Amino acid sequence: MFKIVKTSDKEFSLSGRLDAAEADNALPVFETINETVTLNCHDLAYVSSAGLGLLLATQIRLQKSGSGLRLTQLTPFVRNVLKFSGFDKMIEIVE
Amino acid sequence: MHRATQQFDRRADALADVLAFVDRFFAHIGRKPDEAVLFVFVAEELFTNMVKYNPDGPPTVSASMQEENGRCTLVMEDHSHTPFDLTQAPMVDIDRPINERKPGGLGIHLIRTMMDEVTYSFENGTSRTTVVKNMENSHV
Numbered sequence: 001m002f003k004i005v006k007t008s009d010k011e012f013s014l015s016g017r018l019d020a021a022e023a024d025n026a027l028p029v030f031e032t033i034n035e036t037v038t039l040n041c042h043d044l045a046y047v048s049s050a051g052l053g054l055l056l057a058t059q060i061r062l063q064k065s066g067s068g069l070r071l072t073q074l075t076p077f078v079r080n081v082l083k084f085s086g087f088d089k090m091i092e093i094v095e
Numbered sequence: 096m097h098r099a100t101q102q103f104d105r106r107a108d109a110l111a112d113v114l115a116f117v118d119r120f121f122a123h124i125g126r127k128p129d130e131a132v133l134f135v136f137v138a139e140e141l142f143t144n145m146v147k148y149n150p151d152g153p154p155t156v157s158a159s160m161q162e163e164n165g166r167c168t169l170v171m172e173d174h175s176h177t178p179f180d181l182t183q184a185p186m187v188d189i190d191r192p193i194n195e196r197k198p199g200g201l202g203i204h205l206i207r208t209m210m211d212e213v214t215y216s217f218e219n220g221t222s223r224t225t226v227v228k229n230m231e232n233s234h235v
Contacts, residue, residue, distance in 0.1 A: 017135070020143050021110055046132050048139045049202035060193060077132045084208045085201055086189025 004029050010036065015043035018051030030058045035067045038094065042073035047081055059091050070094050097124045100159040105146055113142045113158060117169070120160040130230060133209060134160070134169050137226050140202035141171040149175045165231040171224045178217035181206065181224060 002022035007013045012033075018026065047055075055069065062068050072094040074082070082088045101116050103109045117138050121131035138158060145156050152175050159170040187204040207213050212227035 017114075019110065019114065019139055021107070045129070046135060048136060049205065050143070052201055053198060056193070056196065056198075063193065075129070077129065077136075080209070081136070081205060084189070084205055085187070086191070086196075089190070090193040090196070 002026060007040070011038040011040060013040045013043070015045075017046040017048075018044065018054070019046065019048045020050035023048070023050040023054045026054060030054055033058060033062065033069075034065070036062070036070065038070045038072055040072050041075065041078055044078055045075060047078050052081070052085055052087060055087065055091060068092060096161065096163040098159070098161045099123070100157060102155040102157050103142065105150070105152060105154055105156055107143070107146050109146075110139060110142060113138050116158055117160065120162075124162045126230065133228060134167060134226075137169060137206050137210065138171070140206055141169075141224055141226075144179075144202070145171070145173045148179065149173055162230075166227060166229050168225060168227045173222045174220050175222050176220070178215075178222055180215045180217070182213055182215050 002016040002018050002025070003014070004026055005013045012029075016022070059069050068091065070092045071082070074093065079093075082091070082093065097120070099116070099120050103113050103116075114135050117135045118128065118131050121128070121134070142156065142158070145152070152173055157172045159172075161168040161170075181203045184200065184203050186207065187200050189204075206226060210226045210228050212225070214225045216223045
């Protein structure tokens with residue numbers, strides 16, 4: 001089960017597993033992001049390639065206006081997926 | 096040795112069943128959920144490719160898991176007219192800048208990067224993908 005919750009003006013909390021089915025459900029929320037926001041991934045156990053596609057599409061859209069995603073508190077698996085996919089070079093990761 | 100096999104409907108909404116199968120297997124062998132997540136990832140990528148690229152195949156596909164002395168194996172089988180050998184798919188150029196990144200291929204790229212062994216066979220219409228990870232040395 002995946003959840004994305006807006007926890008403050010510029011921060012969302014992600015939890016659960018962002019798999020292919022959940023990426024479709026999460027799309028409407030990501031489409032509301034139109035400025036730089038932080039995605040707190042402390043409870044995000046997993047992201048699949050579908051989830052990566054969602055992050056990439058959002059980042060590309062935001063960069064057109066000089067904004068972007070910031071990811072924080074990554075779990076080890078998610079961190080590795082971002083590293084092995086090269087996403088750590090495209091999306092800001094805040095330690 | 097621990098082993099389990101299950102058939103899954105060839106439908107996108109059966110993905111949760113596939114992932115639950117992997118979770119149950121890892122629980123059965125006494126491993127923590129964060130150790131299952133790598134195989135959950137791989138199972139999702141392989142299953143969604145089967146559904147997407149072989150939609151007219153038989154109604155079900157199969158997944159088998161095996162664990163012996165910390166070596167975990169996942170085998171996904173499908174029946175198809177044409178093989179797709181993921182070990183021969185081009186790897187993604189992960190150093191390309193964002194505006195040059197093309198969609199697709201990332202799931203296979205990550206499977207081949209994160210698993211210790213990835214093999215493929217196609218015999219008598221059976222397409223079989225086998226992935227192996229030695230969990231004792233796993234840093235993923």
